[in-house]
Amino acid sequence: MEFKKRNGGPAMGGASQAKKGKMNTEWEDSPSQFEEELALFDEMEMEAESGEGQAGHDVIPEGDLFSADLNPRWKRPHAPPLQPISDTLIFQQIDLDYYLGSAVAGMPGQVQGKVPIVRMFGVTDSGNSVCCHVHGFAPYFYVPAPNGFINAHLAEFQRELNSAVLKDMRSNKDNIAVTVLAVDITKKESMYHYHGNKPLDFLRITMAMPRLIAPAKRLLEQGFKFANFATQSYQAYEANIDFEIRFMVDSDVVGCCWIELPKGKYRLREERSEGQTVSLCQYEVDVAWNHLVSHPAEEEWQRIAPLRVLSFDIECAGRKGVFPEPEIDPVIQIASMVQRQGEKEPFIRMVFTLQSCASIVGSQILCFTQEKLLLQSWAEFVRTVDPDIITGYNIQNFDLPYLLNRAATLKVTCFLLRFIYFDLFVCVCKSQVDKLSLAPEDFIKTPTGDLFVKSSVRKGLLPEILENLLSARKRAKAELKKETDPFKKQVLDGRQLALKISANSVYGFTGAQVGKLPCLEISQSVTGFGRQMIEQTKQLVESRYTISNGYQADAKVVYGDTDSVMVKLGVATVQETMNLGKEAADWVSSHFVPPIKLEFEKVYYPYLLINKKRYAGLYFSSNAEHHDKMDCKGIETVRRDNCPLVANLINTCLQNILIDRDPDGAVAHAKEVISDLLCNRIDISQLVITKELTRTAQEYAGKQAHVELAERCVFTHSTTWSSSCPNLYCASLNPYWARAKLRLAWNENDLY
DNA sequence: CGCTCGGCCTAA
DNA sequence: TTAGTTAGGCCGAGCG
Structure with missing residues (x-):
């Protein structure tokens, strides 16, 4: 479940990113519009419930344990009986992992000992939960077959490798008898470089379990001997593919796709009492890996099952100034909401509190006198609600571990929830050009001197991936256009964006030094082409858009x-610049080989170019009458290693210059701020930004810190004027702690 | 004072 | 166990 793995919330920088335990000493929020809405919601809810004969109160008396009978609506929908012989089981898979377990009778694969079993969790259209055990899939990797290797050698190779891996094991806790399940010969080509379209013999080596891949690879690479073949090193291919990924690729399963188990092709585990089932899912089934059907996420298979999403947040009673510790500080409140995917409102809002609590609008409250009961009860609540996804702000790093540790400290029995806690390019070497007798028109040389064969000779893997991604994006965009349902629109828009990012990232991982598919030639050639294209664009634009060609000005x-160029076209208005910019982009594109093209993106007016990677300007994209925003790149205003005082000052000065067109006003403002600084009229919090400062302030805890910090800042500050450049104004502040050097410099020549 | 280096963060 | 890249600006520290 990806949602659970991620840290929630915006990045705030540094160690202080970790969620703080909250103190319950003060209530700072005043009644808000949100609360009024909640109150309204609550009234409606009450009315609805009284019709069903529900209790009207929302605060449950102290001491009551949560009970599943409290509200039957909270339970997952009843699961109708399933007949594997006549019923097809279809579910959306939301999590996939594997474990080592005993083989299940009637399923393919090894029978003895522990075998790897893939496990998928999912939800059906009717909201029933499914745990599906997939059998018979084993991990494998490849090595090139040595010269002279024939089928008759397979058995000997397998036997030798098997015993080598067995011998290599330090202990054999799982009593593994067989490590190498199979070896067969297949025709394959290395993805790296072009080999003249001639697949070679590779040995596909299938192992009994994923963790045997690494030792087998190591033994083969170190030098392996069998039969009459000399000791040699075998280079392993695809030995670094995760088992789950290997399975997903081979069975066409992708993240959160829909899975179909055809009738008659799976088995249902029924006897809960005999311990057959291992999960709390409503349906628990076994299937052979080659019997499951995975649906590509297109059309109706893009829908999302009615997943149950639990979000929660805990409050701890921390000690003053100390980060709460689960061994000491109690959990005093757990607020939980549960919402079904696709519905607008959560159908459960529950607050579990320690001691009494005022009524909270829109929520039901359970009060407890003992913390132990609170935790126990909440665990029962979660089991009843049976969420598919558990989320919350940084719960993975704070709330969940805190609850688990706290429950252990208090010796809460049955707290341990059954959280799923989730336990190329052508695929050329210069020396090969002669060998493979390639004609010059068969390959191209990139600006970095690397050679690639053209797609007419052999289409690479990466172009193929890219074409698939781009055409899938095209389809998603087309569907988005005709879709009217706003929710489905969101899903489709997300899909096309994800496909775009995936396509862009293809370049990224070829440049990774340690990764699944490193190829420096590609990444360097991509950047090389980029540089060349910029250069070409410059030549083209500056040669065509000139006064002598009848244009208003010489473009520069x-x-x-x-991958971008900013051209000064020298026309009078933003609208004219947009028109000319679009025309120029199309014209330049016509000089590039498709699909490469130059796109018009925006107009900056005015544009303050401070330095490479540092500039600001008013950004016009669609409307020539109004700028969308003041765009700042690389300047103090967007950097987090400056204090707010600096960012604010620079921001105001930029507004003076760009919006008000008043550079003198910018200087005046800067002088005023410096003067305020000198006279100690600046709020110290404007200077507090660095991690060190924040920490120091916490240590002092309280006003005393502010006084001290203020004294030190004023004591250490100094100002300097640059005599050489009247437009350069500089002041440095507190060199010891805050990086608070103010700098404001511009040159009229830099303003376009 | 000028130079280089490492640290940090951003652009793309 | 776990991992996208390079280019480049600015600051502070250290050195001669």
């Missing part, structure tokens, strides 16, 4: 970085 490329 003012700035460019990696």
